[in-house]
Amino acid sequence: MPKKDGQSNTSTNNEKKSPSLGKALPPRNFRFSSGDLFLIIGIVLFCSFLIGGIFIYGNVQEKRTPYVRILSDGQVLLYSPLKEFQNETEYSIETDHGKVVVLISSERAVIVSSDCPDQICVKQGELTHVGQGAVCLPNKVVVEIVPGPGSDEEQEIDGVAR
Amino acid sequence: MRRSWTAYEVTKLSVLLALALMLSILEAWLVPKGILPLPGLKLGLANIALLIALYSVGKKEALLLSLLRSLVVLLLGGNFVGFVFSVLGGIFAVCTMIFLSGREKISIYGVSIGGAASHSIGQILAAVMLSRTLYVMMYLPYLILLSCLAGAMIAFLTIPVVKALDHIGTKMIQ
Numbered sequence: 001m002p003k004k005d006g007q008s009n010t011s012t013n014n015e016k017k018s019p020s021l022g023k024a025l026p027p028r029n030f031r032f033s034s035g036d037l038f039l040i041i042g043i044v045l046f047c048s049f050l051i052g053g054i055f056i057y058g059n060v061q062e063k064r065t066p067y068v069r070i071l072s073d074g075q076v077l078l079y080s081p082l083k084e085f086q087n088e089t090e091y092s093i094e095t096d097h098g099k100v101v102v103l104i105s106s107e108r109a110v111i112v113s114s115d116c117p118d119q120i121c122v123k124q125g126e127l128t129h130v131g132q133g134a135v136c137l138p139n140k141v142v143v144e145i146v147p148g149p150g151s152d153e154e155q156e157i158d159g160v161a162r
Numbered sequence: 163m164r165r166s167w168t169a170y171e172v173t174k175l176s177v178l179l180a181l182a183l184m185l186s187i188l189e190a191w192l193v194p195k196g197i198l199p200l201p202g203l204k205l206g207l208a209n210i211a212l213l214i215a216l217y218s219v220g221k222k223e224a225l226l227l228s229l230l231r232s233l234v235v236l237l238l239g240g241n242f243v244g245f246v247f248s249v250l251g252g253i254f255a256v257c258t259m260i261f262l263s264g265r266e267k268i269s270i271y272g273v274s275i276g277g278a279a280s281h282s283i284g285q286i287l288a289a290v291m292l293s294r295t296l297y298v299m300m301y302l303p304y305l306i307l308l309s310c311l312a313g314a315m316i317a318f319l320t321i322p323v324v325k326a327l328d329h330i331g332t333k334m335i336q
Contacts, residue, residue, distance in 0.1 A: 026217055026263035026273070028328070030321045035267030036275070043279050043310060047303035054300055074294035133297045135289075137243060142295045 058131040064147035066130050068109045071142040095139045102143055174219050182211035182231045205312050213320040218327040221260045228252035247288045254284030271317045278313030282306045
């Protein structure tokens with residue numbers, strides 16, 4: 001009878017048997033065991049590697065000129081350096097779903113309003129650093145700050161040459 | 163060869179489908195949108211029904227239940243984007259749970275946590291496919307870690323139900 005589990009972790013066959021009509025159902029392991037611990041350690045390690053990777057990637061990208069990029073349904077609508085937006089510029093993007101309004105200035109890009117129910121993209125707030133982004137899934141619009149094609153150093157060399 | 167389903171199993175599966183839908187509605191009601199720290203993060207109460215199906219009906223039936231749930235949610239007025247998310251997340255989660263549940267050393271907690279983690283991976287994949295940018299990948303580690311907590315809680319809630327169903331099942335066979 002599987003109602004009451006034994007005290008020990010090494011359960012007997014009797015306890016593991018599940019009352020199915022001759023069908024193999026998972027063993028009745030209801031106690032947190034070593035296997036679970038290993039699984040969790042594995043997941044946590046995987047996540048820490050991922051977080052570390054993203055962090056390092058972000059640091060490398062940080063050194064490059066920030067470009068603002070707007071994608072709508074996977075297509076690039078805008079890709080230009082943030083520095084060029086000396087005056088505040090407003091973009092409104094029409095999609096099948098509704099309208100998304102993006103405000104860009106030399107320092108930041110921000111989604112001001114959007115016709116989506118959850119408003120997650122608006123809540124993302126101001127995007128100032130490379131790697132930041134705001135995604136509106138219902139509208140399929142992505143606004144992100146991406147690294148430019150060249151690094152700052154290269155541009156400085158250009159400046160000297162000029 | 164596939165053995166035909168008994169009336170008991172079909173009934174259990176239908177009740178579980180209804181339960182899954184009810185729990186989705188209950189969750190939307192209990193946890194208002196935007197209160198959780200990450201977009202896309204959910205408690206996953208409906209996974210209780212999935213876990214019960216896996217443990218007391220069968221593996222294939224659990225996969226079927228997950229697909230049926232996504233389909234019914236779509237028919238009940240969900241949108242297509244949500245459908246893609248839920249199908250991909252569901253398939254990932256159930257396949258992982260089926261794999262883990264066959265292991266002797268892993269308890270129902272591990273099964274649920276593994277399912278929750280791979281559900282997040284499936285959802286992020288759907289987000290990458292739909293938004294066509296890798297940017298959403300940034301969420302992945304945090305989403306996985308938080309969903310593990312939810313997974314453990316779901317397992318805790320499921321255990322008494324599976325025990326009770328086992329008890330009923332034993333009685334019915336005798």
